[in-house]
Amino acid sequence: MTKPDLKSLIQSFQDATQYWVNNLNNEDITKLKASKVSKPLDELLKLVKLVKAHTTKVGIIFKPDTLEKQEQPAYNTLEKLSESLVFTTSVVSQLHSEQQISKIFYQEILSQVRLLIESNVELANELMTIYQEKTDEGRLVSVGKIWSNCDSLVTLLENGPLALLTNKIKLSVTLIEDGFDEFSEWAKNPEDMDDAFGFSDEDDEEDAENEEELDEQQLNKLIEFAKKWVKKIELVKLLISSFKKSLPKTTTSSQVDEIYDLQKNLTNLIDKFIVELMLNREETREIELIKNDITKNSIKLAKLAESIHKDDKKSSWYSTWITKYD
Known part of the structure; x- marks a missing residue:
């Protein structure tokens, strides 16, 4: 088995997160493929918790010393985070297409998910810096932002529209x-x-x-x-x-x-x-x-x-x- 190209995955993660940010608005969200889950709000809550968990693992493994020895696990961890974000944006697109929740609730979800993805854009850029420069100086500030974004979304989804x-x-x-x-x-x-x-x-x-x-x-x-x-x-x-x-x-x-x-x-x-x-x-x-x-x-x-x-x-x-x- 050939060694995974971690740099290529980080680049794809950069491109994907920027694409999602650009399209997470009322005009362009239909460009994002909508999921077809039966309970999108419940699914979104699970995904947000997964994103936080995967982000934590990314923060642990993406250290210069660790990366040299564990590039394959780092690849797998980042891939799981990316997949969770793909599903997250798909569920938000489903909420838009079905329009079964109140507009103010949907708009707040959309706004907070966009903030979450923006923090992941920062994360992607930081990961590339760590990979290329082999330094962890001032690294992964975005991890804390992502935790905060996830906590806000969990609170929003658990408390509901009222x-x-x-x-x-x-x-x-x-x-x-x-x-x-x-x-x-x-x-x-x-x-x-x-x-x-x-x-x-x-x-x-x-x-x-x-x-x-x-x-x-x-x-x-x-x-x-x-x-x-x-x-x-x-x-x-x-x-x-x-x-x-x-x-x-x-x-x-x-x-x-x-x-x-x-x-x-x-x-x-x-x-x-x-x-x-x-x-x-x-x-x-x-x-x-x-x-x-x-x-x-x-x-x-x-x-x-x-x-x-x-x-x-x-x-x-x-x-x-x-x-x-x-």
Whole structure:
């Protein structure tokens, strides 16, 4: 039996990992052959654990002193890692073609698998350096990255789409809270915070001094409107926060995506509303459009939650929320 050409395998590994990185996106993933396993998510979880195990073995055997004596075992170990990655990309391609899981779950899987392959591109380059230069100085930094990538994917796959949705909602609530506290203070007396966003500089000071103050009627009207929307935004924040608690396992993939899209839209709309009102200090046509969109999306989200929880007492909470908001 002839001695395996380890250098040739490393070169193939470099080419393959770069090819996968280039095609692991929504536009090009169909170029990757899709697997046909019955339970792709379970299979992907097994493969990610295998990738981590094989990477560990690669990290152990790819030492200059070891390679000279164990080129055949090194070849076999790298070949197994490469095969595991081939199957991993094939399962992700199957998930894309079948579209049986929620879009946000699939997108997160795709993103994390791409990061995993990018770390393997680094690994391939490091392996070639070790093989050619026979030095392990600063070697295999990528192994730690691959372990981290695998751990993140295992957590994602084991926790599932509802946990992912919960994490994204927590982020949205944080984003709303960032601007809401200041808006609540501003709403008490808008004229005490003329430059709420810190936009003014020395060149703007003269313009700020010449800016007309609101008369008493305008100010009272603005305060009344702002305080009304402080309460409404509090309610919307409460609505979105309610999804941080466990959703029933019967929640479908399409419902997960719809919840995500609605709460994301609401987060953006609330941010726009606050900025527009604090800058313009009056109810403009733009603000009218934004507040209508907030109301429409909020009611839609609450009714969706009402339907998801139709067989338990939490459904009435959403019914009450709609009454209070209106």
